[in-house]
Amino acid sequence: MLYSEKVMEHFTNPRNVGEIPDADGVGEVGNAKCGDIMKMYLKIDNGIVTDCKFKTFGCGAAIATSSAATEMIKGQPIETVMKLTNKAVIDSLDGLPAQKLHCSVLAEQAVKAALSDYYTKNGIDPAPILGEIGECAHCAQ
Amino acid sequence: MKQIYADNAATTFVTDEILGAMMPFLTGRFGNPSSIYRLGMDALRGVEHARKQCADAIGAKPNEIYFTSGGSEADNWAIKETARRLKNESGKNHIITTNFEHHAVLHTCQALEREGFDVTYLPVDERGLITAAQVEAALTDKTAIVSIMYANNEIGTLLPIAEIGEICRNRNNKVIFHTDAVQAVGNIHIDVKSQNIDMMSVSGHKIHAPKGIGFLYCKNGINLRNFIHGGGQERGKRAGTENTAGIAALGLAMEIATRDIQAKAEKVAKMRDRLISELSKIPASCVNGDLKNRLPGNVNLSFIGVEGESLLLNMDLKGISASSGSACTSGSLDPSHVLLALGLPHEIAHGSCRITINEYNTDEEIDIIIKEVPEIISKIRSMSPLWEDFVNGKDNAQRFFKWLSPIK
Known part of the structure; x- marks a missing residue:
């Protein structure tokens, strides 16, 4: 199996690791049985994601996709953040091995789960805005 | 930064000494062992010398050693051909193995299940061990072959091979006992005669020979069926021009690995x-x-x-x-x-x-x-x-x- 240099770079120096104690939205996806859990913390001011941090239990790809996703959404308006796709995360990492694609799905879902938590906390139903945050096809097997 | 290789159960490097033993067969002694002229005979001499080295290292006779491409092929050969032969000859359709074998054994057994064999996967205990009594209890009149690894590749546990072999040998309706010794050879003293082993798989690259070479030991008297059809190499059982350099390496590797x-x-x-x-x-x-x-x-x-x-x-x-x-x-x-x-x-x-x-x-x-x-x-x-x-x-x-x- 081959990881791109960008994956290894993110794995070696992951960005935005940690927690935000007063986060406005927190999302956790995956499960320990499958071997990947991602927890994403968002700080949101005036519709902008001003800070985000993550904690991940998982393989090299899981850590790299979490790190890349936080970089891609930090400083962005919610409207942009909610459009983050796993494909964009994969592209930003110069690709992932086929058996690791589900890690990128988890990264997208972790961001959406955190946004969903933000909306819920603010009394807004997230479903019409974010749609269904599905299970990772692999994890659901 | 110092590089530390601590994955020797995955593979090992080829030592200079072993590389040195291979080189002549890639260059000056390049002949085909099947050829009649001196260059061919010289290559054949190298193959037969290595066969004796392998045999001596495990207490076998040279004509009980069959070179293969490695451990996986030896496992496939031993289990598939023994099971199929005994099913044809005497209707035996039962195989006993464990649930923590290498995939070369597990997937072979699963393939045989699809051919209609019954397979008992003995469960190991929480320490990664099984007992000979478990094997004895699982034996039936329909059991053709018992295949149990000598040492586990992930957790390194050693199974009671000699005892299991004795049980198979003493069975009235004799049962063939095969062991995958890929991880054990060179680490544990193996003597196929005193340890009651009928068939055994060995791989070269775990003991400092190159990848792509191994052997199957098959005790004389057991009718080993042809696995790869073609030329008459390996006494007609396994066709294909011999990997002479690999074989020379394996012979020396076996000698060195079992020394001291x-x-x-x-x-x-x-x-x-x-x-x-x-x-x-x-x-x-x-x-x-x-x-x-x-x-x-x-x-x-x-x-x-x-x-x-x-x-x-x-x-x-x-x-x-x-x-x-x-x-x-x-x-x-x-x-x-x-x-x-x-x-x-x-x-x-x-x-x-x-x-x-x-x-x-x-x-x-x-x-x-x-x-x-x-x-x-x-x-x-x-x-x-x-x-x-x-x-x-x-x-x-x-x-x-x-x-x-x-x-x-």
Whole structure:
């Protein structure tokens, strides 16, 4: 199996690791049985994601996709953040091995789960805005 | 940075001495052993010399050694052809193996199930052992072959091969006993006669020969059926021009690996025990596999809250090569079948680390591993939500306690 240099770079120096104690939205996806859990913390001011941090239990790809996703959404308006796709995360990492694609799905879902938590906390139903945050096809097997 | 190779159960480097034994067969002695002129005969002489070296190393006769492409081919050959032959000859359609064999055996048995064979997968206990009595209880009049590994590739446990062989041999309706000795050879003294082994698979690249060469030992008197059809090589049983250089390497590797085996094993076991005793001090860890019946070079531990692949990548960043039974290293979602066979929960099995050393590793290297691994574990745990939940007792964390050392 081959990881791109960008994956290894993110794995070696992951960005935005940690927690935000007063986060406005927190999302956790995956499960320990499958071997990947991602927890994403968002700080949101005036519709902008001003800070985000993550904690991940998982393989090299899981850590790299979490790190890349936080970089891609930090400083962005919610409207942009909610459009983050796993494909964009994969592209930003110069690709992932086929058996690791589900890690990128988890990264997208972790961001959406955190946004969903933000909306819920603010009394807004997230479903019409974010749609269904599905299970990772692999994890659901 | 010093590079430390600690994955000798995966493969080993080819030593200069063994490379030196191969080279003539790639250059001056390049002839085809089937050719009649002197160049051919000279190559054949090399093959037969290596065959004797392999035979001597395991207490067999040269005509009981069949060169193959490696351990997997030898396993496939022994099990498939013996099972099919005995089914044709006497209607026997039962196979006994264990649930923690190498995939070369497990998947072969599963393929035979699809051909209509019944397979009993004996469950190992939580230490990774089975007893000869379990085998005896599973034997039926329909049993054609028993295939049980000599030593497990992941957790290094040693199975009671001689006892199992005796049970198979004493059975009225004689049962063939095969063992996959890929991990054991060169680490444990093997004598096929006194240990009652009928068939045995060996691989070269685990003992400093190159990849792509191995052999099947098949006791005289057992009708071994042809596996690869074609020319008359390997006494007509396995066609294909001999890998003369690989064979020469394997012969010498077997001779070297089985020389002074006791002294070598003691030296390696000392390093192993130091690794196990130091690394098991890491909080919330466990040692996988029995400590007593164990290969001298095998260390296998799990650390909860840590995922195996990220542990290996971090170790690699420190120059240490090791392996894991986590799902991520296999490309599936399930962690290794060996660790699950011990009854470990997925969460603990995902966090496993296998370190396999041999006589080329040094005390200094062991010191470095002992220093680096705990730091890496702390780093990974500091960013692991699973570890956070475990420490905070969330998600019924106490269900893992029975396997693990205290959190502190």
